[in-house]
Amino acid sequence: MSAMNEQSRAAARAVDEARLWRRMMDMARFGATPAGGVNRAAFSPEDIQARKLLIEWAAEFGFSTASDEIGNLYVRRAGTTDEAPAVTGSHLDSQPKGGKFDGAYGVVGGFEALEAIERAGVETRRPIEVVAWSNEEGGRFQPGAMGSAVFAGDFALEDALMAVDTNGVVLRDALRETLDSTPAMARRDMPHAMAGYVEAHIEQGPRLENDNLTIGVVSGVQGLCWYRVEVFGAEAHAGTAPLKGRKDALKSAVTMVAALEQLMADESDTVRFTVGRFECDPGAPSTVPGHVLFTVDFRHPDLATFVDLGGRIKGVCEANARGSEVTVERIIYSEPVVFDAGVIDLVRGAARALDLPHMEMVSGAGHDAMHIAGLCPAGMIFVPCEKGLSHNEAESASAPDLAAGARVLAACLVGLANR
Numbered sequence: 518m519s520a521m522n523e524q525s526r527a528a529a530r531a532v533d534e535a536r537l538w539r540r541m542m543d544m545a546r547f548g549a550t551p552a553g554g555v556n557r558a559a560f561s562p563e564d565i566q567a568r569k570l571l572i573e574w575a576a577e578f579g580f581s582t583a584s585d586e587i588g589n590l591y592v593r594r595a596g597t598t599d600e601a602p603a604v605t606g607s608h609l610d611s612q613p614k615g616g617k618f619d620g621a622y623g624v625v626g627g628f629e630a631l632e633a634i635e636r637a638g639v640e641t642r643r644p645i646e647v648v649a650w651s652n653e654e655g656g657r658f659q660p661g662a663m664g665s666a667v668f669a670g671d672f673a674l675e676d677a678l679m680a681v682d683t684n685g686v687v688l689r690d691a692l693r694e695t696l697d698s699t700p701a702m703a704r705r706d707m708p709h710a711m712a713g714y715v716e717a718h719i720e721q722g723p724r725l726e727n728d729n730l731t732i733g734v735v736s737g738v739q740g741l742c743w744y745r746v747e748v749f750g751a752e753a754h755a756g757t758a759p760l761k762g763r764k765d766a767l768k769s770a771v772t773m774v775a776a777l778e779q780l781m782a783d784e785s786d787t788v789r790f791t792v793g794r795f796e797c798d799p800g801a802p803s804t805v806p807g808h809v810l811f812t813v814d815f816r817h818p819d820l821a822t823f824v825d826l827g828g829r830i831k832g833v834c835e836a837n838a839r840g841s842e843v844t845v846e847r848i849i850y851s852e853p854v855v856f857d858a859g860v861i862d863l864v865r866g867a868a869r870a871l872d873l874p875h876m877e878m879v880s881g882a883g884h885d886a887m888h889i890a891g892l893c894p895a896g897m898i899f900v901p902c903e904k905g906l907s908h909n910e911a912e913s914a915s916a917p918d919l920a921a922g923a924r925v926l927a928a929c930l931v932g933l934a935n936r
């Protein structure tokens with residue numbers, strides 16, 4: 518690995534820990550909850566306030582701003598040419614009971630990197646951009662990661678615009694209000710070319726903290742699929758129906774789950790297998806259950822294993838139906854994403870050059886970078902979060918760790934913008 522060049526080093530040095538922390542706290546005021554978390558739904562008044570604050574920061578430095586048809590918000594620092602930009606970003610929306618750092622760090626830390634590059638007087642050939650992708654969490658409008666998915670062409674804009682929240686508000690209207698709140702902003706086409714993408718994010722898991730490390734060099738995102746399994750038996754009287762002739766949907770379902778547990782057995786503890794919902798009808802003590810619904814959430818980082826194990830779920834359920842009928846429906850399928858080797862090297866090289874303890878890791882959670890990885894070389898930088906807690910109002914991260922991540926990010930952006 519070649520040593521980091523002087524421009525990248527200067528940009529990293531110009532990252533200011535106190536300024537970044539202050540900005541994180543300023544952003545966290547919008548949608549602040551009494552328990553110290555954040556409730557900032559996509560296209561809500563709080564989301565609009567957060568966007569306006571980012572636009573204000575950009576204006577201070579003369580960085581231009583733009584948005585596209587799904588409301589993704591871009592802040593651009595010009596390069597010496599108009600070639601495709603080096604891009605970073607994440608999301609400003611939160612879970613209903615979310616924390617201050619999930620998503621917001623990737624945008625605010627991205628802006629800190631941009632400011633550092635500016636203050637260090639580093640010129641880059643390509644422009645550098647920070648993006649706030651719309652509606653990553655999917656708490657108000659489904660599906661999540663909507664802004665990046667629509668941008669990448671993985672989800673149709675027309676379908677996104679028709680999403681409806683639980684109050685009956687149509688996304689198209691909430692988005693129009695959001696865009697009208699910043700009327701002067703330029704509009705961009707989707708997708709436009711990007712030279713590379715690096716997203717900074719809190720880890721949302723405990724590994725960095727447990728190993729006393731500062732930087733996660735993210736090599737990819739594990740694959741995820743969801744199945745909805747329905748078991749149909751026959752209701753009968755618990756006192757009179759002989760055991761032998763019964764079609765007990767619960768006993769069938771329990772046998773299926775036990776068989777799936779065996780299928781998913783994994784010494785290396787890489788497989789993630791969860792039955793998170795299990796409903797039994799009619800749920801009366803003296804009636805043989807006639808119907809069970811359960812879900813399977815299965816995740817794995819390796820494509821071959823993901824396809825193999827995921828593909829056997831239906832057969833295992835059918836083979837263990839014990840006289841009941843079973844239907845297995847796949848409702849989500851997202852294959853593992855492997856990030857670009859060059860971007861992974863860039864992140865690792867920056868962490869090494871800045872003397873930051875680091876490890877390579879696969880993301881357990883989904884991120885906007887998954888969709889952007891289909892368009893240009895992409896990668897991610899993780900920083901530790903306290904006790905691995907996320908999607909929780911108590912979510913926390915340290916100012917030095919956040920600054921370290923922003924330093925790595927600044928160095929990587931300069932690298933991407935000059936290659």
Ligand SMILES: [Zn+2]
Nearest residue numbers: 619620653718
């Ligand atoms: Zn996030």
